[in-house]
Amino acid sequence: MSLDMERVEMFRNVWSKLIVPVRPGPEGLALYCSQMQRLPQKRILVLGATPELVDMALELNADKVVSVERNPEIIAAMRQLGTRDWSKVQLIAGDWLEERSDFYSSFNCIICDGGLLFLHYPEQWKILFKLVYSYLTPGGVFIAKEWAEPTGERDYDSFIKKMISCFEAESKNKSRKETMELYIRLASELRLATFINTTQKDGSFDQTILLERLDSLIEELKRKFADPELVQITEAALKYLARSQSGTTDVVTGVRFEVADKLLSACGFISEHFPLPDPPIAEANYMFVARK
Numbered sequence: 301m302s303l304d305m306e307r308v309e310m311f312r313n314v315w316s317k318l319i320v321p322v323r324p325g326p327e328g329l330a331l332y333c334s335q336m337q338r339l340p341q342k343r344i345l346v347l348g349a350t351p352e353l354v355d356m357a358l359e360l361n362a363d364k365v366v367s368v369e370r371n372p373e374i375i376a377a378m379r380q381l382g383t384r385d386w387s388k389v390q391l392i393a394g395d396w397l398e399e400r401s402d403f404y405s406s407f408n409c410i411i412c413d414g415g416l417l418f419l420h421y422p423e424q425w426k427i428l429f430k431l432v433y434s435y436l437t438p439g440g441v442f443i444a445k446e447w448a449e450p451t452g453e454r455d456y457d458s459f460i461k462k463m464i465s466c467f468e469a470e471s472k473n474k475s476r477k478e479t480m481e482l483y484i485r486l487a488s489e490l491r492l493a494t495f496i497n498t499t500q501k502d503g504s505f506d507q508t509i510l511l512e513r514l515d516s517l518i519e520e521l522k523r524k525f526a527d528p529e530l531v532q533i534t535e536a537a538l539k540y541l542a543r544s545q546s547g548t549t550d551v552v553t554g555v556r557f558e559v560a561d562k563l564l565s566a567c568g569f570i571s572e573h574f575p576l577p578d579p580p581i582a583e584a585n586y587m588f589v590a591r592k
């Protein structure tokens with residue numbers, strides 16, 4: 301299959317300009333790692349091609365590592381960002397929701413960092429959980445990270461205003477490198493802050509509000525921080541990340557663990573909840589470990 305190398309480069313750039321909470325943070329990585337380490341033989345399926353997770357499976361000498369991601373250009377970009385030799389990783393351009401009979405009882409660990417955000421609840425979650433269950437061997441684990449707004453009062457406008465002024469205060473008199481790092485942190489955190497108060501009763505995000513917020517934030521940040529390198533970071537987080545079509549974003553669902561747990565247990569899983577301290581809203585990012 302021929303790849304559009306400009307798009308590969310674009311995805312690689314976008315991803316390299318992002319950190320936690322859109323990429324895995326230290327506590328999340330520690331949980332993935334401790335769960336994988338427990339397995340004597342590691343047969344790992346990564347839903348997505350998150351470089352940190354593929355690298356981790358390789359570092360732990362996994363017997364088999366398979367990654368499924370629907371966009372081949374994203375696969376190529378993630379491969380470039382990986383720090384290990386991925387030549388033995390089976391990279392599949394495909395849809396997680398398509399059943400693969402060759403996967404039945406083939407894995408003892410299936411991991412997915414942030415992918416549930418991309419699936420409609422409950423229909424697509426149910427399909428995925430059922431497939432994942434069938435792909436795992438007894439005792440195998442499904443480990444995933446999701447974002448859902450915790451209860452509590454939050455005002456979006458004042459929240460982001462505070463984040464931006466904190467960045468301005470912190471970055472005063474800092475070196476260029478430090479300023480870039482602080483700005484990458486700001487942009488990655490702002491991306492998830494745009495979800496504040498957008499979750500509807502059915503667990504879906506209000507796409508109209510999300511898009512309005514993303515677009516007006518881009519304008520505001522470009523006005524305030526016009527340095528071309530900062531503009532690239534702004535666009536990576538707010539214009540290109542998970543925005544593959546106009547009129548919507550690719551992130552559609554933010555439901556809490558209790559809700560996920562019901563669907564998981566209906567499939568036969570026994571699950572544990574691991575809230576994450578990831579900024580800007582502690583415990584909004586959470587993980588679960590669901591055991592077959």
Ligand SMILES: C[S@@+](CC[C@H](N)C(=O)[O-])C[C@H]1O[C@@H](n2cnc3c(N)ncnc32)[C@H](O)[C@@H]1O
Pocket residue numbers: 322323324347348349350368369370371374394395396397412413414415418419541542
């Ligand atoms: C693993 S997730 C989350 C990565 C990162 N934490 C974020 O928020 O962007 C992102 C990837 O999942 C892929 N994806 C979403 N739904 C998919 C599906 N049904 N089948 C295969 N890949 C899918 C997207 O193309 C995207 O590259």
